[in-house]
Amino acid sequence: MNEQPRTLYWIMLSLIGIVISIYVLFPVFWLFLASFKTQAELAQLPISFWPASPTLDAYKALFSPTHQKGQLLDWPQLIGNSFFIAISSTVIVLFFGTLAGYSFARLNFPGRDLILGGLLISRMFQGAALLLPTYRLMSMIGLQDSLIGLVLLYSAFGLPFATWIIASSLREIPKELEESAMIDGASRLQSMVLVVLPLATPALITAAMWHFVGAWSEFAFASILLESNENKTVTIGLASFVELFTLEFQYVGAAATIVALPIMLVFFFGQRYFTRGLLAGAVKG
Amino acid sequence: MGSVALKNIRKSYGAVEVLHGIDLDIQDGEFTVLVGPSGCGKSTLLRSIAGLETISNGDIAIDGTVINSLVPKDRDIAMVFQNYALYPHMSVAKNMGFSLRLAKEPQDRIDSKVRAAAEILDLTALLDRYPRQLSGGQRQRVAMGRAIVRDPKVFLFDEPLSNLDAKLRVQMRSEIKELHQRLKTTTIYVTHDQIEAMTMADRIVVMRGGHVEQIGTPLELYDNPASVFVAGFIGSPAMNFLPARNSDGSLQVGKGENLGPSPVSLRNGREVIVGFRPEDIRLSDGGLPAKVALIEPTGAETQLTLRTTEGNGVIMTTRERIAHSVGDAVHVAVTPGKLHCFDTETELSLTGSVQ
Numbered sequence: 001m002n003e004q005p006r007t008l009y010w011i012m013l014s015l016i017g018i019v020i021s022i023y024v025l026f027p028v029f030w031l032f033l034a035s036f037k038t039q040a041e042l043a044q045l046p047i048s049f050w051p052a053s054p055t056l057d058a059y060k061a062l063f064s065p066t067h068q069k070g071q072l073l074d075w076p077q078l079i080g081n082s083f084f085i086a087i088s089s090t091v092i093v094l095f096f097g098t099l100a101g102y103s104f105a106r107l108n109f110p111g112r113d114l115i116l117g118g119l120l121i122s123r124m125f126q127g128a129a130l131l132l133p134t135y136r137l138m139s140m141i142g143l144q145d146s147l148i149g150l151v152l153l154y155s156a157f158g159l160p161f162a163t164w165i166i167a168s169s170l171r172e173i174p175k176e177l178e179e180s181a182m183i184d185g186a187s188r189l190q191s192m193v194l195v196v197l198p199l200a201t202p203a204l205i206t207a208a209m210w211h212f213v214g215a216w217s218e219f220a221f222a223s224i225l226l227e228s229n230e231n232k233t234v235t236i237g238l239a240s241f242v243e244l245f246t247l248e249f250q251y252v253g254a255a256a257t258i259v260a261l262p263i264m265l266v267f268f269f270g271q272r273y274f275t276r277g278l279l280a281g282a283v284k285g
Numbered sequence: 286m287g288s289v290a291l292k293n294i295r296k297s298y299g300a301v302e303v304l305h306g307i308d309l310d311i312q313d314g315e316f317t318v319l320v321g322p323s324g325c326g327k328s329t330l331l332r333s334i335a336g337l338e339t340i341s342n343g344d345i346a347i348d349g350t351v352i353n354s355l356v357p358k359d360r361d362i363a364m365v366f367q368n369y370a371l372y373p374h375m376s377v378a379k380n381m382g383f384s385l386r387l388a389k390e391p392q393d394r395i396d397s398k399v400r401a402a403a404e405i406l407d408l409t410a411l412l413d414r415y416p417r418q419l420s421g422g423q424r425q426r427v428a429m430g431r432a433i434v435r436d437p438k439v440f441l442f443d444e445p446l447s448n449l450d451a452k453l454r455v456q457m458r459s460e461i462k463e464l465h466q467r468l469k470t471t472t473i474y475v476t477h478d479q480i481e482a483m484t485m486a487d488r489i490v491v492m493r494g495g496h497v498e499q500i501g502t503p504l505e506l507y508d509n510p511a512s513v514f515v516a517g518f519i520g521s522p523a524m525n526f527l528p529a530r531n532s533d534g535s536l537q538v539g540k541g542e543n544l545g546p547s548p549v550s551l552r553n554g555r556e557v558i559v560g561f562r563p564e565d566i567r568l569s570d571g572g573l574p575a576k577v578a579l580i581e582p583t584g585a586e587t588q589l590t591l592r593t594t595e596g597n598g599v600i601m602t603t604r605e606r607i608a609h610s611v612g613d614a615v616h617v618a619v620t621p622g623k624l625h626c627f628d629t630e631t632e633l634s635l636t637g638s639v640q
């Protein structure tokens with residue numbers, strides 16, 4: 001093979017990749033840098049790119065009690081709420097998704113494949129179309145302005161996909177492993193916990209990451225369902241800057257950075273499993 | 286102790302019955318091989334004994350106790366799977382000790398049992414490795430180790446050697462056999478390889494289409510096959526079959542060439558299938574005329590493929606060196622007493638005790 005065209009090809013490809021990355025990441029990066037600037041620096045023209053004298057004032061302000069009094073939203077509380085919602089619904093989704101995924105992968109019951117397919121299709125009807133019906137439904141059962149309500153809602157939304165990912169990865173695990181475990185003296189539950197689940201870790205982590213990130217950054221349902229300030233989430237907090245601090249971009253930057261942090265951490269630690277999990281699910285099913 | 290008794294075992298998947306009433310008695314300590322072509326129900330039968338499949342009808346008893354309704358772990362059996370089914374996330378030692386851990390045995394007992402089994406199987410140096418770090422033969426041995434640490438009443442093997450290359454297969458064959466001679470545990474071994482069946486079995490069960498075709502020691506099956514199917518399945522190269530007819534007590538093929546006296550008294554003129562093994566024929570001056578179609582020397586033996594005037598192929602093996610070349614016209618004769626005779630319709634043996 002000729003070396004030169006190949007190298008050229010790679011250089012071109014990398015260049016395109018870099019350009020796209022810059023295009024996508026520039027606003028994010030700019031906001032990140034803005035969080036270290038002062039109000040004065042942000043207001044001045046021409047716009048500066050690097051902060052002249054980096055400061056953590058914006059972060060301190062977000063977490064200081066005096067700031068909260070004036071600005072209505074209590075950021076430590078928002079973060080706590082978001083963590084509560086994202087973590088509890090992830091736990092619920094993982095627990096039921098594992099049981100359901102196992103059943104779909106291993107047990108024989110009438111309509112199994114139909115239901116599994118239906119689960120996936122149900123994801124297509126999510127989004128804006130469900131906003132109002134969901135609001136009606138949640139108010140009817142008295143869960144409209146409640147974190148628990150949102151946890152249940154997110155869990156319901158997240159379960160189909162988690163079940164599907166877990167089921168397709170469990171299908172890849174030879175059933176002889178479990179049969180062998182059962183002959184070795186394991187109950188069905190033991191064989192699942194001791195043999196199957198350890199082998200399905202990538203899929204479980206993928207499902208958990210997927211759901212956590214989705215729940216953490218969900219905005220539409222949270223914004224129509226949550227009314228009282230002490231129940232709001234970080235995404236609502238971010239959106240409220242539109243009204244509150246039109247000119248105070250350093251706060252927006254700081255808040256956005258804080259909100260992005262858990263997601264970045266999740267991806268950083270889960271990346272390895274994430275690609276493996278998606279691939280495992282992609283081979284079959 | 287570990288005798289196994291199967292009575293009228295039937296198994297259906299939906300409307301399809303794949304085991305049509307299997308009866309089988311296995312003595313304590315016996316090495317029984319289930320053999321038969323692909324899809325004949327060997328694995329299904331073995332898995333039914335293990336409790337991995339529920340049978341539709343019949344009784345499975347171990348040591349006289351019916352175990353139909355027991356779950357696998359309560360049947361006191363161990364099974365080695367074709368793909369070994371080693372737990373990938375556990376070391377060799379953990380794999381082998383898994384059943385003991387589940388049984389809540391104390392750790393030092395587990396360790397000593399695992400070490401003893403590893404000793405027997407020459408796995409001591411590999412105890413800390415993971416399955417992915419082992420060769421096929423080593424994995425195979427770990428799978429056996431996992432079975433023997435439990436000291437079960439019955440070992441079940443489902444084609445344990447079919448993933449190994451030919452040389453390793455022969456080696457593991459003798460290892461399994463030696464292991465059995467040492468432990469004397471009742472063993473049921475599934476294979477579709479008739480050589481494995483012949484070399485390993487105390488008794489062979491030939492299965493076909495969900496039925497037991499014949500049960501016997503390897504040599505019984507070889508010398509007195511109950512049907513064309515068994516005769517053709519056991520032995521390699523396979524037995525030759527030709528359409529023949531009885532003429533005054535002699536079996537004649539083709540245009541009246543005489544193969545020898547019928548081993549069984551038949552109505553004059555009756556059509557039968559005659560069978561004879563490749564090593565039971567030799568070149569001679571008279572007898573069945575044929576042409577040499579192929580000569581395959583292996584050194585110790587030479588295999589000749591002959592074609593009769595009617596175009597039927599006949600295989601012959603001989604330890605003598607052959608002076609003929611392809612295309613030569615020859616005559617073959619069957620060693621006296623080595624003819625088998627089968628019914629044309631039922632394909633069942635008409636010969637000897639099986640009559």
Ligand SMILES: Nc1ncnc2c1ncn2[C@@H]1O[C@H](COP(=O)(O)OP(=O)(O)OP(=O)(O)O)[C@@H](O)[C@H]1O
Pocket residue numbers: 298303321322323324325326327328329330477
């Ligand atoms: N889960 C199942 N559902 C439906 N039919 C099955 C199932 N498992 C096996 N069968 C059928 O049962 C018959 C016997 O299968 P079995 O696996 O016991 O054959 P086998 O003798 O072990 O063959 P091989 O040598 O290929 O392993 C086959 O016809 C197979 O198609």
Ligand SMILES: [Mg+2]
Pocket residue numbers: 327328329
């Ligand atoms: Mg099989």
